[in-house]
Amino acid sequence: MQSSNMKRITIRDVAREAHVSVTLVSFVINAKKRPDGSLDCPVNPLTAKRVLEVANRLGYRRNFAAASLRNGKSNTIAVVPNDISNKFFAGISHWIEDVAHDKGYTVFFASSQENATRLGEVLDSFLAHGIDGLIVAPVSGGEQSIVNIINYHVPVVLLDRDMSGYDDNKGVGKVLLDDVEAGKMATNELIKNGYKKIEMISYSLGISSLSEREEGYRKAMMEADLYDNVNVHYTTYADAAKDVGNFISDAISRGVEALFTPTYSLSELVLSVMRERGLSTPKDLAIVGFDESDIYSLYENTVTHIVQPLKDLGVKSVETLISMIEGQPSEKIILKPEIKLGGSSMKR
Amino acid sequence: MQSSNMKRITIRDVAREAHVSVTLVSFVINAKKRPDGSLDCPVNPLTAKRVLEVANRLGYRRNFAAASLRNGKSNTIAVVPNDISNKFFAGISHWIEDVAHDKGYTVFFASSQENATRLGEVLDSFLAHGIDGLIVAPVSGGEQSIVNIINYHVPVVLLDRDMSGYDDNKGVGKVLLDDVEAGKMATNELIKNGYKKIEMISYSLGISSLSEREEGYRKAMMEADLYDNVNVHYTTYADAAKDVGNFISDAISRGVEALFTPTYSLSELVLSVMRERGLSTPKDLAIVGFDESDIYSLYENTVTHIVQPLKDLGVKSVETLISMIEGQPSEKIILKPEIKLGGSSMKR
DNA sequence: TTGAAAGCGATACCAT
């Protein structure tokens, strides 16, 4: 494809060599193998066999660009998380690849880096590449780019984060965690164990998952008549280390008893700061964290945390997407979180 | 692209609407902006402006399949690590995306999952999609798939792991860590601090990076006249937890003084097992780990570890690849590791 | 069961 001393083998080369027409070659190449082993196409089995042999001998490979240009389908789906290397997403990607692969689709990943402009560029590029469908975790401000894709009638599934204003009946699939429930679960566990001054620290990203976890926290506090104690602190990726440091000092001095951290990165940050300062959990501050982390089990008291069904999130999102590509209506799937108890939220 | 109620806008639609030929539209669309802002194409600036406006108004998007079919270039590069969610790789992907993006390339990721068959499928798929270049971390047994790509004259850069039998003069770029040096560094640090019974635990993956880190360990031991103490234990991803558990007990009972773990996952595993058993480092066992890990700083004595220049690995690999795509000869780049000292390798 | 031929959309050669 690059140099000239090796011409790319085309369907025509195969046809010539096998003494048949290009049509026939195309038929054979695209025929699906049926359970009984026979080829599902109107071609003489012997001819088919010969074609296959020749194709193989010549090292033929279908030119996807041509096929895609011709029939407007690429058998490719794009997956765009905010960060490809994020631990939460890491636990999902594997499942997405597996299911897609089983169904004959190739998966391409690229990250938006929590940046609306970048998301737009990435989606543009994918669109231009003729992807058949898209699984995306919206970033704040990136709604328009996603709507563009939808308007192009490319099936879209929102993963992990919702986008307001787009319901499933508008042709957008959704696979989300019940984040309100997750926030409630975390908070209620602390309340149940006697904590009253429970606060929360979160990112100000403007994404649904975080705001709903916060909503769950508020609801739980409200229902326990602790609404006066509600206090949510916000930070950003860039300032997290500094802000968390300040917050911990402040919290301890104000007599805060427990903390809900709605992402694994915040959980890890809080835990490391506490360790640095010689604070222990739950004695100095009870903690309920989020997602899995290697460090949760490294504390004297292991860390209680909310667990997301990563496998289901991955599997369901591809399945929904592929069914949409195949013409089925979109679905909205809400998965339930679980809580894994550790010592960090033990009774006071 | 899916439904029929919204026809895809083509270059011809733009041409008609702007009252010019398709040729002109193509010129304008593909013109690069020059530093002075002018368009680098033989078109009347006013006409160009009009074309751009129309294209914009109509929501025109280039059909990549068509362009790619026509000129055999897709401006897309593929990156295939063994595991997209691996922490080491996570620290690299970001840089790859950034540099590629700056140079006008889109990056698609997919993982081989440390599986030769899967690697073959993924590469086939990428090849069929007409990628312009490939950055890959070879897996054991996957050499042939990679050679296939090379034979197709698609530029390839090996990242992190070498492949024997392919030197840079054969058209394969390489961006690797000096793994022998890394193994030496780690071992020498321990030797310098008075440790003599130093062992190593590694994966039996048959990949160059690990075997060279082992070679470095052996060399360092040899040079310090400690070769009789050399002892390398092997495990697999699947058995690692069990094997490491057994090994630690065994090592302690045999009076092993220090351990070199050549991947972050093994380092983490050893550290957690030690914690579970109430063992501390370096008192019960000195440790030199590899790569960054959140848990290295969580021990009473922080963990000494080898640091890879992730940014350079990422940046250099794309830069080399793109220069190869543009016709430059391949390069072999070996980067130097560093060691970050912690308490886990302190003097006995 | 087989084949001829019309496109898919963009590019680039060749004219004007």
Added chain:
DNA sequence: ATGGTATCGCTTTCAA
């Protein structure tokens, strides 16, 4: 500066 058109490789009628 602008335009006509053959072509990339494949799929898919339609006809034989």
